[in-house]
Amino acid sequence: MKSTNLITAIAAALCFLSSTALAEGALLKAGDLPESDRDVLASWISDAKQADPEPFRVLKRLESQMPALNAQKRGRFVPVTRSFRHYQHRALPAIVERLVFNGGEISTLSEDAKTAFLTGIVQVLGEFVDVRVEPVLHALLDAPSVSEFHLVYVVSGALGWHRTAAAERHLLSAAAEPGERQFGVLAGLGQLHTTSAVERLAVALRDETDAQRRKWLIRSVRDAGNRGFWRIARTSSDAAEEWSVRLAAMQVLVDGFITSTDDVQAAAANAIMVVDHPDTLAALLKAQYNASPALKRALVALQERFANPPLMRRRK
């Protein structure tokens, strides 16, 4: 690097660092973060901007396209996460900058475009785990600006994917706190993939009567025990944990199946298939005791599906 360029870069970094404490992002103010974390992030972002500007450009272009994309969108949300998958961890600084330090054009977006954009970029923070991002997710989980259900859901999920003790404590605490955000936290809690999450979700599922919310809870339990997650995460050290989380999830889901009807029961059946615990058949047999004829038929059908699924493949 030529000396003039180096000076320019240093100046830019200093300028950026000095302004970070006052900066305002799309969901957080820089001051919401502990100073040490803030400085680490600011430096990380500054370096990344110099070394690898492409993810920043993509984020900015995508943000500016959001109004048009939202106008022609199909379904609930404009897809955003996929735009960062190619860059993997390289995308994280650009996203953190937007969330914490520089809100960009986010305030000009309509509510649903804003939700799509923010949920999309936050989800990236869970897909490509980096310890530097975790403080941001902790702050987001407490932020008053994070209140829309889907946003709370992806923040919880992204923090869950970090699977640290701090993440677990914070998520369980948030899940116990009554209020409008509680349900979003519960819906994302399964992505923590722990027995503690499954146990908390079991309580929530037992108390929930709304069909749509029961489905979210069931899918959260499914996420915790998802065999696809565990297959990739598997190491010799957490084999026991995998077994216990999937077992707990399966048991909660069988209970959910028994206590549900219609599409909620079908969602529980699908979730049981996803968890795919070896003890499932025994649990389904046991559940047939004292079951009504209709429930018994449903259990037998699920048993048959589990034994011989048309699409789900068994792999180690």
Place this chain on the structure above:
Amino acid sequence: MRITTTQWWRAVSVLAFLLILGCHSPTLTSSLEFSDATDATDAADASDGSDGADTTSEADAADGASITDGADALDVADGADQADAADGVDATITNASVDLIVDNNRNGVLDLDDPSEDAYENVWNKANGAVFLANIDDDQDTCTEGNKSDYELAECHDAADDEVNGLEDLLDMAPMRIRAWPGAPDDATATLVVEGTGANYVRIFLQEYQNNDLTYEALPQKHSISVEQIREGVNLRIEAKDIVRDADIWDGYITVRLEVRGQSESYGTDSVVLRVSPVMTYHHLLDTEVAYAVAFNFASSLAFIGDLTAALNASSVNAPLYQVGYGDQWAQDYFETGYMSMPGPKGAQHAIRVNFRSANVDNPNNPNNPLRNAGRVVFDLRGPDSAAVQQFDLTHPGQMDSLDSFGNTETIPPYSFKGIDYPLGRSYRGSVPSFYPDESFATMMESQLQQPPVYVDTSWLIVGHVDETATFFPTEQFERGWTVGLNDPQLAWEMLEEQQQAGNGSARLFVGKEWSGGANAEISINAIVNSQQLSAELESSTAEVEGQYLVIKQATGFVDDDLVHIPYLHEKQSGYSVALQPGTANGILLDSQNFAPPEPHGPTIGGADIFKVQLEEELAPHGISVRWTEDWDLYHRLLGEVHCGTNATRQIPDYKWWESGR
């Protein structure tokens, strides 16, 4: 009411017959009431002998009149008005002189001398009963769009006025005739009444001669007919003013009752039951007649239209691609094609095509135009024998609006299962109690009765349409004549894992493609199969697709071995699922040999796209060629595929809906 012993037995026989047939009989009460009249008019039967010859001549005269010259417009077969004598049931309880004739035997003409035209005319079932149409097309193309509101546009059609709008309009109306009774007493007058709720939904026209011209007068709901008209006979036409919207309000059946009275007595009555045609959607065993898409003058659209046109040229579709003139590329979503039909001459069906406008409410606060604008294409397509229907509920929750798009309305092809025939197939939609499309529209679809719906859960999908995960292919391989093409994420994963194990893990998918924001979309096999998120979504999406398939399986008796496996993976966005790779189940089937799915975009191994090779090989045994269609930028990137960007009007099936018994 006095009923003789013989009449009792006959009535009981009729009842038993009806029960055996399981037929619809809204006029059962009426048919028993006829007994009164029968008694009163028994004597008149004997003097009825001259009836036949008179009506032959007058029927001929009417048939050959100027407006219908050379056409089968009146559909009255020459012959004597003496059918009642051979009438299996009605002759015993109605008077032969008081006879209202409809196309009860469904051969497309009024057979005045055919007993089957009268037999069981007061019941409607799979064997007999007249049919008429909702005359809501626009035969003279008078419904211009202009600046009309959504509501005004829907109100314009041929049945909106009291006029017969030309010969083509006349052909859309079913014929009826009051048989001539030359010997009618001087004090006789007749009343023609449409009984029950159906009266509000139909209009009857009376044909008259005025100055050597045929004219048609719309009758009030209860109309008096003079003795002169009774003696000469009267030609009538009937139309429905609307399709059935809610079977609980009107089920499409009507009873038309004719009574001839003197000053102090009834000379007789006759009642007939007719049914308005339901609207049916097309299934994939029917070849495409017209394909639709939206064209833009930029590269991605030109590529899409170019490939689609090439696919059409390779198929049996003769009509050029119809380019929808709205800037909304999701041509599948805002209209659904269908038809209604009634018997026509020589065993044909006289059909009106029907295009449903989607119930997508884009502007709930706009008092004039709340609906998705591009749905107006149904009014562009409205014309001779082409109708438009819209039905929506402004209060339907907006977060479920995507389910009202017609990518969420497909049709399972015909089949029989557990002793029940579905000769026109079944509607296939995403709908569960917690996530459902517009209920008023669903009620309308269900009220057609011909294609009882199969509902699956699409709430896990970000778009939420049934066409994202399944399609149906015609095949001669299986007795049922079709198979299910099903998204199989696990197969996609296995194919990628296999390549990884073969040392091709660095091979890339989506080479040269971009996501929104100009983001590089390329991704290696390794990046996919090592991803915890994609692996988790693999399991979740597979289980959900499997759940949908099990509903199809339970409804149809489909067997797993017959599946066409269509591999592509899903990804998660904001808590919902969507195809990561182009969803190759989401293509348009042009005819029995040509399927146009999206280009899968790799990975290419050894010079071949492994996903192309798989699908071509999978469909080859069914005689189907794959016509790859580029849709990445305009559709896949925006959560849709080829099927979402196209639409099709298909051939009307040979099967006649009225024979279904539904």
